[in-house]
Amino acid sequence: HVQLVESGGDSVQAGGSLRLSCVASRATSGFPFMAWFRQAPGKEREGVAAIYSYNPNIGDTYYADSVKGRLAISLEVANNTLYLQMHLLKPEDTATYYCAASGGPVYGPTKLRTRDYNYWGQGTQVTVS
Numbered sequence: 231h232v233q234l235v236e237s238g239g240d241s242v243q244a245g246g247s248l249r250l251s252c253v254a255s256r257a258t259s260g261f262p263f264m265a266w267f268r269q270a271p272g273k274e275r276e277g278v279a280a281i282y283s284y285n286p287n288i289g290d291t292y293y294a295d296s297v298k299g300r301l302a303i304s305l306e307v308a309n310n311t312l313y314l315q316m317h318l319l320k321p322e323d324t325a326t327y328y329c330a331a332s333g334g335p336v337y338g339p340t341k342l343r344t345r346d347y348n349y350w351g352q353g354t355q356v357t358v359s
Contacts, residue, residue: 231255232254232255232256232331232349233254233255233351234252234253234254234255234329234330234331234349234350234351235252235253235351235352236250236252236327236328236329236351236352236353236354237250237251237252237354238250238251239326239354239355239356240356240357241357241358241359242319242356242357242358242359243358243359244319244320244321244359245318245319246319246358247315247316247317247318247319248316248319248356249313249314249315249316250266250313250314250316250327250329250354250356251311251313252264252266252311252313252314252329252351253309253310253311254310254312254331255310257307257310258283258305258307258310258311258312258331259283259284259307260283261283261331261332261333261349262282262283262284262332262333262334262335263281263282263283263331263332263341263346264280264281264283264305264312264329264330264331264332265278265280265281265303265329265330265331265332265341265342265347266278266279266280266303266312266314266328266329266330267327267328267330267342267344267347268323268325268326268328268356269325269326269328269353270322270324270325270326273325275328275344276294276342277294277340277341277342277343277344278293278294278297278301278303278314278327278342279291279292279293279294279297279301279302279303279314279342280292280293280303280336280340280341280342281303281304281305281312282341283305283331288305288307289305291303292339292340292341292342293340294340294342297323300316300317301314301315301316301317302314302315303315312329314327319356319358320358321358321359322358323358324357324358324359325355325356326353326354326355326356327354327355327356328350328351328353329350329351330347330349330350330351331347331349332346332347332348332349333348333349334346334348
């Protein structure tokens with residue numbers, strides 16, 4: 231049974247920064263991809279950033295166009311932890327942010343198709359005003 235536990239969500243002013251964390255209950259090298267998704271009220275869940283977790287290409291990253299240059303995904307393998315560093319936050323970044331991990335292949339150029347991810351955390355709330 232895989233557990234993903236997010237933390238780090240908060241209320242911040244526009245232009246501020248936050249770092250989200252996601253701790254996995256098993257080694258992240260066991261997942262081909264890990265990613266962050268977000269869902270705002272009344273909207274569909276959307277992919278934000280993904281990272282390749284397998285050797286030898288561990289660390290390859292993929293981003294949604296809306297967050298390129300402002301958000302950075304990273305992986306700390308020793309601690310089974312996935313991060314999302316967020317800078318220059320905007321009100322439109324307000325959402326519940328979810329950590330996800332794939333149990334198999336992930337398709338598409340951005341690696342952010344919701345249906346390719348099998349394991350999900352409970353989410354952490356980010357509010358930007």
